[in-house]
Amino acid sequence: MGVLVYAESENNIIKKSALEAVSYGKALAEKIGSRLNCVVINCSEPNILKQYGTDKIFNITNDSLKDFTSRSYSNALQQVIKAENTSILILSSSADSKYLGAHLAGFTDGSFISNVVGIPDNLDPFTVKRSCFTNKGFSSTELTGDIKIISISANSFGLIENNGDGKIEDFHIEDISSTITVSNIEKQSGKVTIADADVVVSAGRGLKGPENWHLVEELAEVLGAATACSKPVSDMGWRPHSEHVGQTGKPVSSNLYIAIGISGAIQHLAGINSSKIKVVINNDPEAPFFKAADYGIVGDAFEVIPQLITKLKNRK
Amino acid sequence: MNILVCISNVPDTTSKINFIDNDSKFDKNGVQFIINPNDEFGLTKAIWMKDSNNADVTVLTVGDSSADAILRKCLAIGADKAIRIDCEAIDASSVSKEIVEHCNEVKYDLVICGRESIDYNGGLVPGLIAGYLDYNFVTNCVSLNIENGKAKCSREISGGIEVTESDLPLVIGAQKGLVEESDLIIPNMRGIMMARQKPLEVLSAKNIKARAIDKKYFKPQEKAEVKLIKPDELDKLIDLLENEAKVI
CATH class of the missing domain: 3.40.50.620 (HUPs)
Structure with a gap:
C-alpha cells in the first residue's frame, strides 16, 4: 500500500x-x-x-x-x-x-x-x-x-x-513502443494559459468589439492573468476559440475570475463555477452573473477598467 | 469504415439540480434530457464522415428505455443504426466495459465519445474504452482526418494545439472545434420519418459491477449575497481582493 x-x-x-x-x-x-x-x-x-x-x-x-x-x-x-x-x-x-x-x-x-x-x-x-x-x-x-x-x-x-x-x-523503464506519434505542437509562448492561471480576466459582448480588447489584455497583464472570453465573442470571431470558457469551452478553476460585460448565461457559469472568487463588472444591474458573483461593480467597463488598471499599477 | 458514437443522455444545462431518496439519487422529475453536447459534436463529425470516408455510423448508449428518445434523435440527425445496452448506468468503469464487450463483437475502426458528460463530468469513458481495448486515444479532439487507414488528430492542449498521427482503431474524446455549434444538424421532417425505419437494437447488459458508487450527493453551500462596490470606489475593491479574499 x-x-x-x-x-x-x-x-x-x-x-x-x-x-x-x-x-x-x-x-x-x-x-x-x-x-x-x-x-x-x-x-x-x-x-x-x-x-x-x-x-x-x-x-x-x-x-x-x-x-x-x-x-x-x-x-x-x-x-x-x-x-x-x-x-x-x-x-x-x-x-x-x-x-x-x-x-x-x-x-x-x-x-x-x-x-x-x-x-x-x-x-x-x-x-x-x-x-x-x-x-x-x-x-x-x-x-x-x-x-x-x-x-x-x-x-x-x-x-x-x-x-x-x-x-x-x-527508475529505468522497459522499452516503450507507441503506435501514436506527435507530429507537431503549436504553442503560444510567454503567455499565461487559462489552465495554469491563478487569475483569469474574461470579457463578453459588453466590450462592443475586438478593438477594445487591449483593456482586457492590460488588466490581465498587471494581474499576471490569463485572458478569456464568452461564447458569443468567440463565435463572432472577436477572439480565438481557445479563449472561450464555459460549458463547451475551456473550464476555469482559478482563484480569481474577473468577468467584464458578460451577462452570465447558465452555460457560461457552468464552465467557470469552480473558480473561487468571482468579480463581475457590468452596466446592467439585472445581469444574472451578479447572483453568482462575490464582488460586483455596476458600471461602464470603459470607465472602470482603465481606472482599475491605473490603480493596480500604482499599488505595485 | 465503421464508426461507433457513444451517446450519453444528460439533463439539459438549465435543469434544476436536486437530489432524492435521502440524497442518494439525482431527481429526474421534470428534467429535460438531451444528447450530451460533447457527444453531439462527435456525432456531427461522424455524419460528415459518411460522405468523406464512406462511413457507417452506429450510435450507442448504456441506459434504460428512457434513453430511446435521444437515440431516435441521433437517427434523425443521420446515424444509420442505434444500439441501447439495457441497464442502469452506474459508473464510468461499468459503462465502458459494457461498451467494450460490444466492441469485441462488432469491430469499429473509430469510436467517438464526448470528452466528458455535462452531468457527472468524469471525462473517463473514452480513455477507459481505449485502455481496455488497447486502442489509441486522443481526447479534447478538435480536428480529425482519416485517410488510407491513418488518422491525423489535433488535440487542444494548454496554450496550444498538438497534432498526432496514429493507426486505427482509435478512440477520440470529441469537443467543440471538431465541428462548430453552427454545424450541428437539426433533424428535419424527412430525417425524423426515416429514423422510424432505422434499427434501434436493445442488447442485454453483462451486468458488470460498478467500481465507483456515488453514495450521497450534496449541494454547494448557499452563496453569500454579492458585495456591490461603487464604480468610483475601486480602491475598496482592490482592498477586498487583497485582504478579504486574498486572491491578488
Missing part, C-alpha cells in the same frame, strides 16, 4: 498543479500511515518535491517519452506502479494528466476518479468527495479496486509545504 504522485513538469519545471497534487498526496499518505513517493518524467530538477513532503522521487529519463502521449506515459507509469506495488496514484487535473489518467485506468483496470475536492473521509470503504453537475453538486463516492487513481480539482486543496527525505532514485 503506497501513495504515488505523478508530478508533471514542463521545460524541466515541476508545474504548480503538480505541487498541489503532491500536497494532497502527502496528506493522504499521512492519513494512511504510509510514505509518499513521486515520479517525474524527463525532469532533471525535481528537488522542489522534497519541500512538499516527498520521501522518494523516481526519476525517469527516456528519449521515447520526449513528447507526451497518453499511451507512452501510461506505459511508463504502469511500470512504476507494478514495481512499487502502488495502490493509490494521485494526478493533477491538467489536460494531460486527466487524459493520461483515464487511459491508464483502462490499461491497469484500476478505478479512476476525477474532480476530487478533498482527502478521503474514510479509508475503508474508500470514500472521496468530488464535484459533479458542473459544480452544482458534489458526491461522496465509494471506490473499489486494487489500483485507485485520483485526479484532484485545481485549486481545491492548495499548496502545503512539508518535509520529506526527497531521495532521488533513477
Whole structure:
C-alpha cells in the first residue's frame, strides 16, 4: 500500500498543479500511515518535491517519452506502479494528466476518479468527495479496486509545504513502443494559459468589439492573468476559440475570475463555477452573473477598467 | 469504415439540480434530457464522415428505455443504426466495459465519445474504452482526418494545439472545434420519418459491477449575497481582493 504522485513538469519545471497534487498526496499518505513517493518524467530538477513532503522521487529519463502521449506515459507509469506495488496514484487535473489518467485506468483496470475536492473521509470503504453537475453538486463516492487513481480539482486543496527525505532514485523503464506519434505542437509562448492561471480576466459582448480588447489584455497583464472570453465573442470571431470558457469551452478553476460585460448565461457559469472568487463588472444591474458573483461593480467597463488598471499599477 | 458514437443522455444545462431518496439519487422529475453536447459534436463529425470516408455510423448508449428518445434523435440527425445496452448506468468503469464487450463483437475502426458528460463530468469513458481495448486515444479532439487507414488528430492542449498521427482503431474524446455549434444538424421532417425505419437494437447488459458508487450527493453551500462596490470606489475593491479574499 503506497501513495504515488505523478508530478508533471514542463521545460524541466515541476508545474504548480503538480505541487498541489503532491500536497494532497502527502496528506493522504499521512492519513494512511504510509510514505509518499513521486515520479517525474524527463525532469532533471525535481528537488522542489522534497519541500512538499516527498520521501522518494523516481526519476525517469527516456528519449521515447520526449513528447507526451497518453499511451507512452501510461506505459511508463504502469511500470512504476507494478514495481512499487502502488495502490493509490494521485494526478493533477491538467489536460494531460486527466487524459493520461483515464487511459491508464483502462490499461491497469484500476478505478479512476476525477474532480476530487478533498482527502478521503474514510479509508475503508474508500470514500472521496468530488464535484459533479458542473459544480452544482458534489458526491461522496465509494471506490473499489486494487489500483485507485485520483485526479484532484485545481485549486481545491492548495499548496502545503512539508518535509520529506526527497531521495532521488533513477527508475529505468522497459522499452516503450507507441503506435501514436506527435507530429507537431503549436504553442503560444510567454503567455499565461487559462489552465495554469491563478487569475483569469474574461470579457463578453459588453466590450462592443475586438478593438477594445487591449483593456482586457492590460488588466490581465498587471494581474499576471490569463485572458478569456464568452461564447458569443468567440463565435463572432472577436477572439480565438481557445479563449472561450464555459460549458463547451475551456473550464476555469482559478482563484480569481474577473468577468467584464458578460451577462452570465447558465452555460457560461457552468464552465467557470469552480473558480473561487468571482468579480463581475457590468452596466446592467439585472445581469444574472451578479447572483453568482462575490464582488460586483455596476458600471461602464470603459470607465472602470482603465481606472482599475491605473490603480493596480500604482499599488505595485 | 465503421464508426461507433457513444451517446450519453444528460439533463439539459438549465435543469434544476436536486437530489432524492435521502440524497442518494439525482431527481429526474421534470428534467429535460438531451444528447450530451460533447457527444453531439462527435456525432456531427461522424455524419460528415459518411460522405468523406464512406462511413457507417452506429450510435450507442448504456441506459434504460428512457434513453430511446435521444437515440431516435441521433437517427434523425443521420446515424444509420442505434444500439441501447439495457441497464442502469452506474459508473464510468461499468459503462465502458459494457461498451467494450460490444466492441469485441462488432469491430469499429473509430469510436467517438464526448470528452466528458455535462452531468457527472468524469471525462473517463473514452480513455477507459481505449485502455481496455488497447486502442489509441486522443481526447479534447478538435480536428480529425482519416485517410488510407491513418488518422491525423489535433488535440487542444494548454496554450496550444498538438497534432498526432496514429493507426486505427482509435478512440477520440470529441469537443467543440471538431465541428462548430453552427454545424450541428437539426433533424428535419424527412430525417425524423426515416429514423422510424432505422434499427434501434436493445442488447442485454453483462451486468458488470460498478467500481465507483456515488453514495450521497450534496449541494454547494448557499452563496453569500454579492458585495456591490461603487464604480468610483475601486480602491475598496482592490482592498477586498487583497485582504478579504486574498486572491491578488
